[in-house]
Amino acid sequence: MKLSEKKLFLFDIDGTLAVGDELLPESRELLDEIEARGGQSYFITNNSTRSQEDYVTRFREVFGLAARPEQFATSSYVSALALREQFGNASVFVVGTGSLIAELRRFGVNAVTEWRDDLAALLVGYDSSLTYEKLCAASELLQTTALPWFATNPDLRCPAPFGFIPDCGAICHMLTDTTGRHPHYFGKPARRMVDLCIEQSGFTPEQTLVVGDRLYTDIACGINAGVDTCLLLTGEATLDELRTTIYRPTYCFETVAALRRACKF
Ligand SMILES: [Mg+2]
Numbered sequence: 001m002k003l004s005e006k007k008l009f010l011f012d013i014d015g016t017l018a019v020g021d022e023l024l025p026e027s028r029e030l031l032d033e034i035e036a037r038g039g040q041s042y043f044i045t046n047n048s049t050r051s052q053e054d055y056v057t058r059f060r061e062v063f064g065l066a067a068r069p070e071q072f073a074t075s076s077y078v079s080a081l082a083l084r085e086q087f088g089n090a091s092v093f094v095v096g097t098g099s100l101i102a103e104l105r106r107f108g109v110n111a112v113t114e115w116r117d118d119l120a121a122l123l124v125g126y127d128s129s130l131t132y133e134k135l136c137a138a139s140e141l142l143q144t145t146a147l148p149w150f151a152t153n154p155d156l157r158c159p160a161p162f163g164f165i166p167d168c169g170a171i172c173h174m175l176t177d178t179t180g181r182h183p184h185y186f187g188k189p190a191r192r193m194v195d196l197c198i199e200q201s202g203f204t205p206e207q208t209l210v211v212g213d214r215l216y217t218d219i220a221c222g223i224n225a226g227v228d229t230c231l232l233l234t235g236e237a238t239l240d241e242l243r244t245t246i247y248r249p250t251y252c253f254e255t256v257a258a259l260r261r262a263c264k265f
Helices: 027-036 052-063 075-087 098-106 132-144 168-179 192-201 215-225 239-244 256-263
Strands: 008-011 040-045 072-074 091-095 110-112 119-124 149-151 157-160 163-166 208-212 228-232 251-253
Touching: 008 192, 027 040, 027 256, 040 192, 052 072, 072 075, 072 192, 075 098, 075 119, 075 149, 075 192, 091 098, 091 132, 098 110, 119 132, 119 168, 132 168, 149 168, 192 208, 192 215, 208 215, 215 228, 228 256, 251 256
Parallel strands: 008 040, 008 208, 040 072, 091 110, 091 119, 119 149, 208 228, 228 251
Antiparallel strands: 157 163
């Protein structure tokens, strides 16, 4: 299906539509035009520290964009829906921030931070309040029970003013090195976010386009879900990487503006 016929656009945010607090040129116009032609945009992000409401506020106050909470498929949101579906009211032991725990509970997951007899799973998220005590508790669970282990997102590091700090994937690596066990990740490149957006929007996989700046998360996620993908060279990926990658996007553009032009024809 041609770009001009696509209806469901699933955008990565950082490095794709915006860099830090700056919206990239023509992002706003592209989002408006998608809506004007009866399409829909969703924002798929591995960041598990912000809730859907946090993102609505950020889009309004920082970018001047109006968005609805359900347009944000964050890794904490998809984790919540998946855990709720799989384990119902049973308790899930969570290593994560207070905001992750609140988001899980809001969507009906019985998130706990202490041992319970009805524990059904362990979830690890990006945790800026991580302590050695939490790591010990998770290590004990992983070695003394057969509970399934999930994690919000596989990213190893996230940007900081001086370089990088450990993200969820790096915390999980520590637990894997310790226990020999491996988590199942909910965030990109797993296909779950794409499936969820297709289900919620009512559009078809053929009408869907995943747009991102990273090959091994954004583009891989679209490929895993069996939908068309578009790489923008506005963030992490370079032309050199594109030549050698196993994650080959359907489309590639240098800028948001170039994608916008291509969507018109
Ligand atoms: Mg990105």
